[in-house]
Amino acid sequence: MSTPGNDDPFFIGWAKTPASLRDLMIGIGLGLIVLLGLAGYMVAATQDDPGDGAFRGRASAIGVMQAAPYPVVHVIESEGYAPGDSVLLSGFGKRGVQDRAALVDGAVVEISGVRLLRGDIKGMQLSGGDNGLKPADGAAALPEPVDLGRWRITGEICDGKCLTGAMRPGRGLAHKACANLCLIGGVPPVFVSTAKVDGAEFFLLADADGGPVTEAILDHTAILVEVEGRVERRGTLHVFRIDPETLKAAP
Template sequence: MSHNDDEFYVGYLPEAPAGIAAHVKRSILLILLLAAGVAGALAALQSPFDPGAFEFGIDRTFEGVLLEHPYPLLVVDDGEYPGSHLLVAFGKFGAESLTAGHDGKRVRITGSRIWNDQEQMIEVHELEPLGDARQSLAGGMELGTFSFTGEIVDSKCHLGVMKPGRGKPHKACAILCIRGGVPPVLRVESESGELSYLFLVDEQGNAVNDRVLEMIAEPVEIHGEVERRGDVLTLRADPASYKLL
């Protein structure tokens, strides 16, 4: 590299020698161009995120019939957002403590919506009992026995609170959420990229949160019975039979 070897830089002097100053300007320009290129490339190379949204800070009111088991669910029969809404609490917690004792009852819930193209959820902030339901809800419909390969994620983050709400970077968070009572769900992606979600329960239809913690965010195969209850699909299988792939 040819340059004027007589030039000498002293940082506390007001001006750098001309040749050194020119070289530094070129170097800084190159570094800034590199930084801009890296920023652009990394931003563009991010994989698409799963659909979903969380209305953080926006409270809405929902009325419907509450089901406590296996995971708290509100069936809304009218209004702007009809259908089945899974219920969770603020932070990384399920809504069991808020919904206890209201199974089969009509309630009014104030909370924030979380949803994607298939499922709806409410982060419950207030719950007001309205009395007994006018009619009981129909039971679940069995759809058959199937095997699925996918990833166990926590439904709250995955439905829209976090992007991505899956994969290794999110694993510790998913463990906290599922241990805290957020319903675990099997995320299944078809070869064509279509996503489906199956809420996990054991053979008796009970919650399995504490029994799936070691398999969260790992590829897993589950063989079990699929049941539709409202808009929600559940996969009934003994967690001990889940296979880590």
């Protein structure tokens, strides 16, 4: 008496794969490819927008220097900027240019370097020596600050060089170590607000007395924070003069 055989396909490594199993394995493989592609897309879609900051080629300008709280040139004439633009200055690498700017504070200067831009905040990485910053003929007055009152603002503390395009995204927790090194080196700190004040999203940070901020901010970079202080407009740049004791992680 014979026993009925089992005709179900069975995979053997050295044997030819049965047609029904081959079709199943191809289907599973294609499904995994689609699922992994979708997973990759979802991960990328949930990341912070790197922003539109970028190096925008070389530029030069003539304007009046304002060295405090951080070096800013208010443009008089330029091919890369509009007259009246306020341009944040930084040097090569993770360095500021405070020492160079202090020598020509309040004077008309000529600047040259790499143009940086993100949103309504404009910057320049200066070239070295006289190629990047030197006195120019003429005289001009600094724009008068316009007091916009006291505000409590929620946002993120970033360094003004990477944020404007030297690195992307230039913000967020993954950028914290880089941002702190830039700020320690003298790169101007910038506050990115979650809501606009006087139409501005980006603010140059200053201490309550209008001078440079202290290293106390380093513990609060790259995270969402809340801080109080006075906002003023200088040319096209907004300055947030914070009270450091009010700085805390946002709820």
